[in-house]
Amino acid sequence: MTLQVLYFAWVRERIGLPKERVETQAATPRALVEELRAREPRYAAAFADTAALKVALDQELAEWDAPLAGVREVAFFPPMTGG
Amino acid sequence: MTLQVLYFAWVRERIGLPKERVETQAATPRALVEELRAREPRYAAAFADTAALKVALDQELAEWDAPLAGVREVAFFPPMTGG
Amino acid sequence: MTVRVQQEAFAAGAELDAFTARATGAGAIVSFTGVVRDVAGGLIAMEIEQYPGMTERAIAEIVDAARSRWDLAEVLVIHRHGPLAPGAPIMMVATASAHRAAAFEAADYLMDYLKSRAPFWKKEITQRGEHWVEATTQDEDALSRW
């Protein structure tokens, strides 16, 4: 499947781009992160500590082991600091 | 001593005046109320239930048994409803 | 700190902007505006009586207590008296602090104390007659939160 993958804040800065299309068979965000981490050092740096990150699937916060089946948009970002 | 005595809200309405000078030897607001109550039915009506009233001495909330010595202004009123 | 007890109306928005401009360095501004609500029976006016002299003194004490409890860059209290029409603003409180929790708590505290410790009395004048608004035990109990 092809996913639209978005990065925000320092995840975006470390990877060096705000979004990209990713072709993957990953079943969960956790598996997707494993694949991305293996790509290049900048991805490994961005995803060094997933405990410091959050993931959204189709614009809803989700768990790291949520299913990616049917999902079109995945976003990775640090905890929000709105308000 | 001569006290300036003020009445507010329904206490003022029942007594029919907002303030008056009162010559008294009462030692406490409680004793002053006893004297006033004995004057006329409208005072008795206003002070029928002192548990429903508050007293201020020189513009500070006070207890019913606080000393009146040195006080110039006494006010009686129902619990406040500001805000 | 600004405290005003007045008969005239006030414009809450203009007050908020002026307050924010005075509150230099504050990151959090909380405001509360009380408005005369209509009541069953049809409100003609809300009449607010006060105790001139004690009113200013009581409000200043309440504000001082709030300032000693929270780090506030600025505090505003405006309270009206006299007859007020339905929909009219009754009073306003604003607090400014570096942090949100202090601004919220201080505004809530000011309201609790203004309600039960500032010498104002409200009378509702309705189509069916008039009556004094009674203080509730909740109003008094609210003070024990602090």
Added chain:
Amino acid sequence: MTVRVQQEAFAAGAELDAFTARATGAGAIVSFTGVVRDVAGGLIAMEIEQYPGMTERAIAEIVDAARSRWDLAEVLVIHRHGPLAPGAPIMMVATASAHRAAAFEAADYLMDYLKSRAPFWKKEITQRGEHWVEATTQDEDALSRW
């Protein structure tokens, strides 16, 4: 209910007045305004990044949750993004209810959730360099109050 996510500045006072006018029947109006504070090191700008699309969706969910929890006549949320100068307004929340407690609690609730569940990220650009503002465990813990 009004939700706006925008780069432009807003005038908190004018927003409060318009909000109050819309909130017919409410007796209690609470507003919160967040302002960019200067920081040690000298703040040049606060840069706020957002996730377009998810931002509006997340805020709408937060507002819906507040409305199902308290009886609110009206709710306002304005949140800016982009680079903001020290002293500039960042965001504003307003709540209107018949009663004071509901208006205060709902505004406090909205702020807690906007802080930790709306997809905004703040970066401080100072004379000494730039860094992303980190979420605190208190921010997250605050949600367990509700």
